[in-house]
Amino acid sequence: MATMKNLLRRILLDTLGKRRENGMWRISVNRVASEELRHLVLLALDGKLGDAILQSSVVRAIKNAYSECRITIVTATNLQGYWRECPGVSDVFTVSSRSDASTFRRLLKLRRLRNIAALNPIDILISFDPIPMIDYFAFIRWVRPRTAIGLSAIQYSIFQISISDPILEVPKDHVGIRFVRTLAALGIDAQIGDLRSIVPQSVSLRSRSAAADTNLEITNFFINGYGASPTRTFSISQLTDIVRMLIARIASITITINVNDSQSCSPEVRNVYEEFPGKLILSQPTSDISELFNKIARADAVLTPDTAVAHIAAATRTPLAIVYDDRDFNPICWRPLSEDVVTLIPTTPGPISRFSAAELVNALARSHALQRDV
Secondary structure (H helix, E strand, O other): OHHHHHHHHHHHHHHHHHHHHOOOOOOOOOOOOHHHOOEEEEEEOOOOHHHHHHHHHHHHHHHHHOOOOEEEEEEEHHHHHHHHOOOOOOEEEEEOOOOOOOHHHHHHHHHHHOOOHHHOOOOEEEEOOOOOHHHHHHHHHHHOOOEEEEEOOOOEEEOOOOOOOOOOOOOOOOHHHHHHHHHHHOOOOOOHHHOOOOOOOOOOOOOOHHHHOOOOOOOEEEEEOOOOOHHHOOOHHHHHHHHHHHHHHOOOOEEEEEOOHHHHOOHHHHHHHHHOOOOEEEEOOOOOHHHHHHHHHHOOEEEEEOOHHHHHHHHOOOOEEEEOOOOOHHHHHOOOOOOOEEEEOOOOOOOHHHOOHHHHHHHHHHHOOOOOOO
């Protein structure tokens, strides 16, 4: 069944791509000279915070290269708080995410945006998620940028959309490769190691220069208990065992656990919380993105499944241990933009609940070069 769906989807997208090549979706493909790069629009509609943090590295690089370029973000409503606080971003316009509104309603909102003076004219339009393509194509058709660049996790297309590989092909490169190629097309020479995500202006970053001192007492840990799916969520027993193990080894410790509703209501988590007063802080999900950034920036080390918290930790340069549920797609394509990350990857795809608390604590300790017997 999956193979058939893959084939049908490929045929559909190939057909759309060919129709565009025949002129249905044609736009200018003239190279924009640097002195003419006055207005760039980033179309980021998937509503995922982690993706937005990754994509912000491109915004930073473009703004550094072309300081006079006006950068506009068209994004999902839930991400406006992040983008509005990004230095270098001039305007932010929002559309409901795909999970919150029908395609018809989203297209109506996109169509209304074409009449906003701040969006016109557009020299470059970039989209890192042009699939499903109806949003991408429709918006391009309405706002008529001089040049459009569309990228996705499974293929790269510049100045055109042409799907030639199976839609479910496992990516073999980090998404940063696509960022680097995009910047090169704009005349910006960069490598993945040069990319740096944007931190909101209201976030206070701390110096990490002492992190290499292995004698430094590390006392403030941030543990993110859950991810986007059950396979990316720590079990209750894992969380409680991690807390007990850390408290037993570090006297003056504070552990902040970011928990979902089921974890916060768990008797086991509540018992640990009451057993060690002042040691454990239960943090609930928040829509205040700056608050989440600040919590992670203040931590000495972070343990998290593959989710936005990992990208926040990388952006704030907080020592990070990240746990994956998939040995192929996630760690290859979507790992954070940082080399200083300890990763736990299962030998076969499966839930992160398979890792023992000792393995997780050891990864957390290694992320900050702690020489402890864990």
